[in-house]
Structures are given as structure tokens and as C-alpha cells.
Amino acid sequence: MSTLSSTSAPRALVTGASSGIGAATVRRLRAEGWAVLATARRADRLEALAAETGCETFPADLTEPADVAALADHVRAGGPLRSLVNNAGGALGTDPVERGNVDEWARMYEVNVLSTLRLTQALLPHLRADGGGDVLVVTSTAAHGTYPGGGGYVAAKHAERMIPATLRLELVGQPVRVIEIAPGMVRTEEFSLNRYHGDAAAAAQVYAGVAEPLLAEDVADAIVWTLTRPAHVNVDTLVIRPRAQASNTVVAREG
Structure with a gap:
């Protein structure tokens, strides 16, 4: 792991930081002067991100309770924490419910819900x-509506959404803001590729004809905006989509 020198800057922990939205969020927070601890499973990706941004890194698999405990100990030893950005997650498969892969549903629940809960x-x-x-x-x-072939991911994201929705009620009056960012169609290098089990052609088809899907940087911008509001301002839920996407099932495609 790499270590950032001590600083009085606000400090954030970003999960799922090896690519996509997580990596973009690390870059944006560092550009804004934050101290950032980036975590993900792939140590080599984290090392490259640290070399680029000067962030601190801690490789961990958040589906493993021992890794979560070790990461939490590291965070506590490093000083005050201003923000926890639970970004790690992902989708697997597009099977209809009738033929849904139970192991993939379980894996999505573990990665999206229980990892967020544990940390x-x-x-x-x-x-x-x-x-x-x-x-x-x-x-x-997907945490706010469903679509054909999305049952497993939708179920996991609906469950994950209930963590901030319930936590906000339980912590009312305490000095902790609870924020949900709900992105729509975001073109990143890995999300759809992982969902389609490495089938690059199928992954590319998700964005076919869509003039301007969101980019990871667009979501990172929204994340950092919410974190940098005055402390008394809580952005409960921010849904962010590309202009071309009106809903999970209605998308403007050229041609």
C-alpha cells in the first residue's frame, strides 16, 4: 500500500477506486485538495492511480470481512475521516427472472449490498x-425502477438504496450526512463488459446509437458537489442521467 503524508485537508475513503466512477472520484477529490484513501481489489491499478494523483491506497476485497476490518483499522489509524464514498459494486448477467443465475444474484447482493453495509x-x-x-x-x-433482464441487479440496487434511506432516518439529529447518488447510463471501461462476461460486442451494444452517455467524470462531479455543500445541506438523493435517457427503458438512439 502507499501512504500519503499527513495533511489538514478533508479526508475521504473511496471504494471501487481501481476504475470507472471510483477512479474518477479519486482524481476529482485530489484536484479539489482532499486527502484520499482509495481502495479496490486490484493493487496494480491502485498503484497506478496513486502515482497519478498522490492518493493513499489500501487493497481490499470488501466481500471479505477480514479485509473490511483491516481497512477500517487503517482508516482509523490515519486520522479523521470526512467522507466515506461507497462506490464498489457491479452487475452480472441479463437473464430474465425465470432463468436468473442464482449464484450471480447472490454475488451481486454481496458486492453491492453487504459490502456497503459492512464498511x-x-x-x-x-x-x-x-x-x-x-x-x-x-x-x-436501477435502484429506482426495473427493466427486462435487470432483475438481479435491480434487486441488489434496491436493497442497497435502503441502506442510506433507512440510515438517514436512524441518524437524524446526528452530525452525519447520508447521501445517495443514482447514475443512469454511464459508459465506463468495465461495467457492461463485466455484466456481459467479457463479451465486448454485447457490451458496446448497450451504448450503440446513444449520442452522449454519461462518463465516469460526470458522476464524480456530482459526488464531489454533494460532498462540498455546507455541512447543514444534505443532498438526500441525486439521480443523474444523460439527456438521451428518459428512463431505464426509454433511450434515444440515433438510427
């Missing part, structure tokens, strides 16, 4: 300790 539970006391902070969860528009 949030581990770090909430630390966020409170220095006068408060933020729990931000990156969900999806």
Missing part, C-alpha cells in the same frame, strides 16, 4: 468522532 457499520463511529462526516452511497437508477 458503513465499521466506519460510522469514526465519522462521528471528529464532529461528523458523510456516508455517500453510489446506487443506480
Whole structure:
């Protein structure tokens, strides 16, 4: 792991930071002067991100309780934490419910829901300790509506959405903001490729004819905007889509 020198800058932990929205968020926060701890499973990707941005890194698999505990210990040892950005997640498959792969449904629940739960539970006391902070969860528009072939991912994201929705009620009056960012169609290098099990042609078809899908940087911009509002301002839920996407099933495609 790499280590960032001590600083009085606000400090954030970003999960799923090896690519896509997570990496873009690390870059944007660092550009804004934040100290950032980036975590993901792939140490080599984290090392490259650290070389580029000067962030701190800690490789971890958030589906492993021991890794979560080790990461939380590292966070606590490093000083105050202003913001926890729960971004790690992903989709697997597009099977209809009737033929849904149960193992993939379970994996999506583990990666999207239980990983967010474990890390949030581990770090909430630390966020409170220095006068408060933020729990931000990156969900999806799949957390707000369904679509054919999306049952497993939709179910996982609906469940993940209930973490910030419930936590906000339970922590009312405490100095902790709870924020949900729900992106729609975002073209990143890996999300659809992973969903289609490495089938690059199928992954590319997701964005075919869409003039301007969102980019990871667009979502990172939204994340950082919510985190940098005055402390009394809580952005409960921010849904962000490309102009070409009106809903999970209605998308303007050229040709």
C-alpha cells in the first residue's frame, strides 16, 4: 500500500477506486485538495492511480470481512475521516427472472449490498468522532425502477438504496450526512463488459446509437458537489442521467 503524508485537508475513503466512477472520484477529490484513501481489489491499478494523483491506497476485497476490518483499522489509524464514498459494486448477467443465475444474484447482493453495509457499520463511529462526516452511497437508477433482464441487479440496487434511506432516518439529529447518488447510463471501461462476461460486442451494444452517455467524470462531479455543500445541506438523493435517457427503458438512439 502507499501512504500519503499527513495533511489538514478533508479526508475521504473511496471504494471501487481501481476504475470507472471510483477512479474518477479519486482524481476529482485530489484536484479539489482532499486527502484520499482509495481502495479496490486490484493493487496494480491502485498503484497506478496513486502515482497519478498522490492518493493513499489500501487493497481490499470488501466481500471479505477480514479485509473490511483491516481497512477500517487503517482508516482509523490515519486520522479523521470526512467522507466515506461507497462506490464498489457491479452487475452480472441479463437473464430474465425465470432463468436468473442464482449464484450471480447472490454475488451481486454481496458486492453491492453487504459490502456497503459492512464498511458503513465499521466506519460510522469514526465519522462521528471528529464532529461528523458523510456516508455517500453510489446506487443506480436501477435502484429506482426495473427493466427486462435487470432483475438481479435491480434487486441488489434496491436493497442497497435502503441502506442510506433507512440510515438517514436512524441518524437524524446526528452530525452525519447520508447521501445517495443514482447514475443512469454511464459508459465506463468495465461495467457492461463485466455484466456481459467479457463479451465486448454485447457490451458496446448497450451504448450503440446513444449520442452522449454519461462518463465516469460526470458522476464524480456530482459526488464531489454533494460532498462540498455546507455541512447543514444534505443532498438526500441525486439521480443523474444523460439527456438521451428518459428512463431505464426509454433511450434515444440515433438510427
